[in-house]
Amino acid sequence: MLDSRVSLWRMERTVVVAEIVKVLSPYLGATMAEASTRTHCEKLGIVGQAMSADQTDALIGKLASGLAVFVGREKAAVVVQEIRKALGTQGMPS
Amino acid sequence: MTRRAILVLWAIPVAAAFTLKALAPGLSLFRDVLTDGVMLRIGGATKLLLLLVGWHFAARNAAALEADNPARRPWSFFAWGLLAFALGQAVLSFYQIVLGNSPYPSIGDAFFLCAYPLLITATFGFVRAYREAGYPVGSAREHAALALVMAVTFAVVGYQLLRPVMAMDSPLPERLLTAGYPALDFVWLVAILVLLRIAAGFRGGQVFRAWAFLLVGTVSQCAGDILYAYFAVLGQTGLDAIIDATYIVSYLFVALGTMGHNDLLK
Numbered sequence: 001m002l003d004s005r006v007s008l009w010r011m012e013r014t015v016v017v018a019e020i021v022k023v024l025s026p027y028l029g030a031t032m033a034e035a036s037t038r039t040h041c042e043k044l045g046i047v048g049q050a051m052s053a054d055q056t057d058a059l060i061g062k063l064a065s066g067l068a069v070f071v072g073r074e075k076a077a078v079v080v081q082e083i084r085k086a087l088g089t090q091g092m093p094s
Numbered sequence: 095m096t097r098r099a100i101l102v103l104w105a106i107p108v109a110a111a112f113t114l115k116a117l118a119p120g121l122s123l124f125r126d127v128l129t130d131g132v133m134l135r136i137g138g139a140t141k142l143l144l145l146l147v148g149w150h151f152a153a154r155n156a157a158a159l160e161a162d163n164p165a166r167r168p169w170s171f172f173a174w175g176l177l178a179f180a181l182g183q184a185v186l187s188f189y190q191i192v193l194g195n196s197p198y199p200s201i202g203d204a205f206f207l208c209a210y211p212l213l214i215t216a217t218f219g220f221v222r223a224y225r226e227a228g229y230p231v232g233s234a235r236e237h238a239a240l241a242l243v244m245a246v247t248f249a250v251v252g253y254q255l256l257r258p259v260m261a262m263d264s265p266l267p268e269r270l271l272t273a274g275y276p277a278l279d280f281v282w283l284v285a286i287l288v289l290l291r292i293a294a295g296f297r298g299g300q301v302f303r304a305w306a307f308l309l310v311g312t313v314s315q316c317a318g319d320i321l322y323a324y325f326a327v328l329g330q331t332g333l334d335a336i337i338d339a340t341y342i343v344s345y346l347f348v349a350l351g352t353m354g355h356n357d358l359l360k
Contacts, residue, residue: 027358028229029299036229062228069227070301072159072359 010050011087017041019086020063023079027071036063056087098353101147105346108140112339119335131194137338138183138190144345145180151352152176158359164226168219169355175212176348182206199271210278213312217285224292231292240291241284248280255320258327276323279316286312300358308351314344 017037024033040062041047046055060083068076095103115124115133124133156169185202189195225231256273264272286309293305318340325333 025299027299027301029296029302032229032296032299032301035295039230040228066227066229068160069163069165069223070358072163075359 010052011056013041013046013049013051016051016056016059016087020060020083023082023086024063024067027067027079036066060084098350101144101346101349105140105144105342108136109339109342109346112137112335112342116333116335116339133335133338134190134194134196137342138187140342141345142180142183142187144342144349145176145183147349148345148352149173149176149180151349151356155352155355155359158356164223165220168216168223171212171216171219172352175209175216176352178205178209178212182209199267203271207274207278210282214278214282214285217282217289217312221285221288221292224289229295231295237288237291241288244284244287248283252277252280255323255327259323262326272323272326275319276316279319282312283316286316300354304351304354304358306351307347307354311344311347311349311351314340314347318344 017034020037021030021033024037027033028036037059040059044055044058044062046059051059060080063083064076064080067079071079111128112133114121115128118124124130128136152169152173156166156173159166159169182202182205185200185205186196189197189200189202221237225234225237256276259273260269262269262272289305290309293302293309296302296305318337321333321340322337325337
């Protein structure tokens, strides 16, 4: 989880979505990766241009819990790490 | 060489040999080398091997998922279903390998029949689990509508196909079995096609590749049963080799699908 030190972290939603889709695509396929990420964004009320660290955490959590049904919780955790690593290179603390 | 490659390199030539036998039964190859007895034994052993591989990996997939994972129970049912098929095939293979004949019906049919409720329950379980995963794979209402359309279509096709089977001049248990397998397949196909609709959304990903193998395998298996009933109606017993080839390919795909899922879980 992210702590208060990173609460000021914000990133362009399109960049976050693109990074998540890139990591999820090999597992879910590009179409489902993009559709599911956008669907969860809508469900979580993430509609603005910028995304906070909390919103990003919530989005990753939703996607990971769904992915776990297909690949198991352990593998889903590995994928979450991949996402965090990818976002880390974009400036998000992991 | 990988286990997957070994399975493919074994099963595909065997299926090809059965297909060739159906197309050109008069070849000296089938008179002198691959005689009926040899083909029966090779086919029986191949089907048993593929079913055991499918069962083994389906059971491993169930064991690899957490107790509260909604896909765990469907994988368990699927594994039990494949085990029942394997036991049925083991009985049949005993007759084929030891005695060189295929009695029909046999005690093996009891195992085959037990497999269907397990496999149908498993497939509907996968539909429910994957719908609840939260991905945009269609609503319960959409899946119910698809299932309804398929059920009505299969009911019409099934009635047309199976009515002549029941009217055939053969013992009642044989007619019931010949009609019963396709009837159960049609029920299973309803669930398979809904699952296929869900899996199609994952095109290009590992999830889709694993499901594509499994679903092509199960559809081919249903096709084998339905072809058997159809050929029985036509009185075309010489086409049994085509059905054997269909079963071998279907069991191969099921085995590859369960192995593909196992890769996903690693």
